[in-house]
Amino acid sequence: METVNVISISGGKDSTALWLLAREEETENMKVIFSDVGHEHPETYKYIEYLQENLGEITIIKPDFSDRIMKKREVVQTKWRKDCVPENIIDQALEVLKPTGIPFLDLCLWKGRFPSTMARFCTQELKVIPVYEQIYEPLFQQGKHVVSWQGIRAQESRKRASMPEREMTPEGYEVYRPLIDWDVYDVFKMHDKHGIKPNPLYTQGMGRVGCMPCINSRKDELFEIARRFPEEIERVSDWERIVGLASKRGSATFFTSDERGHGIKEVVEWSKTSRGGKNYDLEKIIALDDVPTCSSQYGLCE
Numbered sequence: 008m009e010t011v012n013v014i015s016i017s018g019g020k021d022s023t024a025l026w027l028l029a030r031e032e033e034t035e036n037m038k039v040i041f042s043d044v045g046h047e048h049p050e051t052y053k054y055i056e057y058l059q060e061n062l063g064e065i066t067i068i069k070p071d072f073s074d075r076i077m078k079k080r081e082v083v084q085t086k087w088r089k090d091c092v093p094e095n096i097i098d099q100a101l102e103v104l105k106p107t108g109i110p111f112l113d114l115c116l117w118k119g120r121f122p123s124t125m126a127r128f129c130t131q132e133l134k135v136i137p138v139y140e141q142i143y144e145p146l147f148q149q150g151k152h153v154v155s156w157q158g159i160r161a162q163e164s165r166k167r168a169s170m171p172e173r174e175m176t177p178e179g180y181e182v183y184r185p186l187i188d189w190d191v192y193d194v195f196k197m198h199d200k201h202g203i204k205p206n207p208l209y210t211q212g213m214g215r216v217g218c219m220p221c222i223n224s225r226k227d228e229l230f231e232i233a234r235r236f237p238e239e240i241e242r243v244s245d246w247e248r249i250v251g252l253a254s255k256r257g258s259a260t261f262f263t264s265d266e267r268g269h270g271i272k273e274v275v276e277w278s279k280t281s282r283g284g285k286n287y288d289l290e291k292i293i294a295l296d297d298v299p300t301c302s303s304q305y306g307l308c309e
């Protein structure tokens with residue numbers, strides 16, 4: 008049976024190193040894919056183009072929620088009315104319930120909410136299912152054996168440390184994690200060895216790249232994103248307004264509404280506070296006006 012090696016690229020350091028390793032080992036039948044969720048930083052999209060130019064073809068996977076949004080319009084006009092949802096809420100939902108072509112936003116419009124740490128449907132809906140349906144299933148139908156290469160490292164978390172290098176999934180494809188024993192410096196060394204620059208976001212204070220921001224962003228990550236890329240906060244704030252209009256409750260927030268604030272702009276204000284979240288952290292307030300051109304958690308500026 009013919010094997011196809013599927014390598015998922017995120018624009019981050021680990022998956023790039025993974026691809027470089029696969030090339031170094033002269034892996035045959037490689038299929039490199041990128042799931043475009045429409046919520047990455049523009050630098051990441053540029054970096055994907057850079058990788059295509061320097062390493063080879065990448066198949067772009069873009070989930071489409073148009074049908075589900077159109078079905079939701081029907082639900083709004085029938086079930087919401089039956090449930091006595093006020094007419095102004097129904098009207099405003101119908102006004103915004105139109106596919107935008109931005110997968111992350113369309114997913115949230117369909118759901119009427121943003122994903123959260125408790126309801127983390129984003130990875131599943133934006134990456135896992137589309138990759139399975141658009142890549143793996145057609146390969147299975149052609150009788151191919153699929154090996155899914157994953158750039159996971161044991162150092163990243165206890166959960167990842169417990170993952171084996173190889174395993175078969177119940178869905179019938181094999182998972183291969185050749186970087187499991189690598190440290191972060193091995194990853195950057197791999198870039199150097201092959202003359203491939205890492206995603207520039209790693210020299211702009213970012214520890215990780217991907218959704219900008221991710222629903223799991225820590226306080227310091229959000230602070231760094233907000234001071235360097237305020238336009239990303241503005242974009243998400245606008246998404247909160249749009250998704251709020253598509254929601255029965257009439258509001259939606261990117262981060263769970265709690266003592267940190269209601270809405271991303273309030274949570275950004277909280278990110279400027281010291282431990283306890285009550286008072287502004289003076290060092291952070293000074294840092295807002297003193298953004299270094301190059302800063303890296305991985306020593307890439309030295």
Ligand code: SF4
Nearest residue numbers: 129130217218221222
């Ligand atoms: S990176 Fe974060 S926000 Fe994006 S799909 Fe994954 S969990 Fe969701």
